Amino acid sequence: MNSNLIDICYKKYNKQLNMSWDLIASENNYVSGEALRSKFKKYRKANGNVAPEQEVAMVIDNVEVKPEVISPIPQYKSSTEVKNDGSQISDKLIAMSNEESKDVKFILESHGYNPQGWELTSAKNSIWNVNTKEDGIKTLYSSKIAVKPKTAYAWNEEDAKKVFASLKTDTNNKVNIKPLQYKQNGKLLVLPIADFHLNLLSDKLSTGNDYNMEIAEELFFHVINDVIDRVDNKSYEKVLFVVGNDFVNADNLSGTTTHGTPQDNSSSWFKAVEKATQLIIKATDMLTLIAPVDVVLVPSNHDLHTMFGVMQTIEAWYRNDKNVSIDSSPLPRKYYKFGKMLIALSHDMKVKDALRIITTEAKSMWSDCEHIVLLLAHLHQSMEYEKQGYLEILRLPCISGWSRWSNDKGYVQTEKKNQTFNVDSQLGITDILNTVIELG
Numbered sequence: 001m002n003s004n005l006i007d008i009c010y011k012k013y014n015k016q017l018n019m020s021w022d023l024i025a026s027e028n029n030y031v032s033g034e035a036l037r038s039k040f041k042k043y044r045k046a047n048g049n050v051a052p053e054q055e056v057a058m059v060i061d062n063v064e065v066k067p068e069v070i071s072p073i074p075q076y077k078s079s080t081e082v083k084n085d086g087s088q089i090s091d092k093l094i095a096m097s098n099e100e101s102k103d104v105k106f107i108l109e110s111h112g113y114n115p116q117g118w119e120l121t122s123a124k125n126s127i128w129n130v131n132t133k134e135d136g137i138k139t140l141y142s143s144k145i146a147v148k149p150k151t152a153y154a155w156n157e158e159d160a161k162k163v164f165a166s167l168k169t170d171t172n173n174k175v176n177i178k179p180l181q182y183k184q185n186g187k188l189l190v191l192p193i194a195d196f197h198l199n200l201l202s203d204k205l206s207t208g209n210d211y212n213m214e215i216a217e218e219l220f221f222h223v224i225n226d227v228i229d230r231v232d233n234k235s236y237e238k239v240l241f242v243v244g245n246d247f248v249n250a251d252n253l254s255g256t257t258t259h260g261t262p263q264d265n266s267s268s269w270f271k272a273v274e275k276a277t278q279l280i281i282k283a284t285d286m287l288t289l290i291a292p293v294d295v296v297l298v299p300s301n302h303d304l305h306t307m308f309g310v311m312q313t314i315e316a317w318y319r320n321d322k323n324v325s326i327d328s329s330p331l332p333r334k335y336y337k338f339g340k341m342l343i344a345l346s347h348d349m350k351v352k353d354a355l356r357i358i359t360t361e362a363k364s365m366w367s368d369c370e371h372i373v374l375l376l377a378h379l380h381q382s383m384e385y386e387k388q389g390y391l392e393i394l395r396l397p398c399i400s401g402w403s404r405w406s407n408d409k410g411y412v413q414t415e416k417k418n419q420t421f422n423v424d425s426q427l428g429i430t431d432i433l434n435t436v437i438e439l440g
């Protein structure tokens with residue numbers, strides 16, 4: 001054993017190095033970790049527990065104290081108890097100030113719990129005084145806490161950035177696409193994908209229909225291709241591609257909606273986020289062949305945080321593409337003006353309040369328009385409500401499967417279809433294209 005390897009072994013022995021014996025042996029061309037550990041044990045017995053010319057620090061929980069300043073203190077036995085209901089009790093000796101003893105986040109982290117995943121239910125801190133040569137009396141706390149897992153993951157900005165920064169799509173080497181059916185003719189194609197519920201898991205045994213990530217992708221591109229085929233002989237000035245509206249079934253790693261309702265999911269949340277990003281990018285590229293595309297996010301109750309993050313990725317993807325614009329804002333209602341036509345978009349709202357809300361929020365656009373339509377989603381059924389003055393209110397159908405929850409509640413889905421709208425800048429909606437999917 002050379003002096004460098006001996007020094008490394010001492011650091012490992014004194015817990016100053018977070019490496020396994022096998023890894024140390026491998027990096028230093030030693031036969032095995034067990035052989036190295038055994039050899040060092042013999043060396044240590046002959047030469048002592050402290051490396052020559054090495055000042056070893058001792059760690060008492062999160063306080064580092066050098067050997068020459070350690071005074072004898074009563075032995076403190078840290079413990080952790082895990083209960084049947086998933087709650088835990090932790091008892092540790094911790095160095096903290098009086099203010100830190102009242103800080104829930106600090107206490108949880110000092111006991112080794114992530115505040116995003118654990119909730120503090122009780123805490124008791126008792127002062128221990130330790131006498132050191134350098135600092136005199138050092139205050140430590142005997143800290144005993146009870147915690148329980150959070151039922152829903154609490155998002156923070158740092159976590160969101162980590163998740164979405166790591167996303168990858170298979171649409172590498174971005175190439176801007178030139179629209180082939182573009183013409184400044186006052187024609188708009190509106191293609192909303194409503195209540196898609198990507199990653200929902202349904203089976204015929206429990207719900208009467210099959211739906212999962214693979215089926216969802218197949219249906220999604222069936223709609224996109226059907227619309228493209230049916231408008232092949234037409235020219236458009238713009239395409240409005242509406243996403244959100246419960247595009248993804250669950251909003252977090254716990255597999256629940258934004259407000260914590262548990263969901264049946266066919267795959268991990270990470271795969272759902274990755275797939276949602278890929279689908280929207282591929283569909284946007286396909287629609288760009290028709291005319292410049294405006295992609296608009298409509299926030300919703302199943303995937304509020306997820307889709308906001310997905311749209312940040314998509315916005316960055318198209319940042320240098322003059323033929324694609326992205327509206328990724330988290331505003332609950334969106335307004336899109338095209339000539340004399342105003343399109344209001346919302347996942348849901350009380351129909352009786354629609355006229356008041358729209359004329360207030362979009363007053364600058366409303367007065368200049370002769371045709372106003374509100375497109376709602378949420379109920380998975382095509383509906384047309386009584387017209388309120390100039391305001392038409394339509395509810396969009398969907399192509400997704402229905403869940404076990406909706407089946408249990410008796411919310412029967414009688415159709416699977418997607419509606420696409422041909423819009424004239426002066427005449428409003430002139431045609432509705434129904435892409436119908438066979439039930440089951």
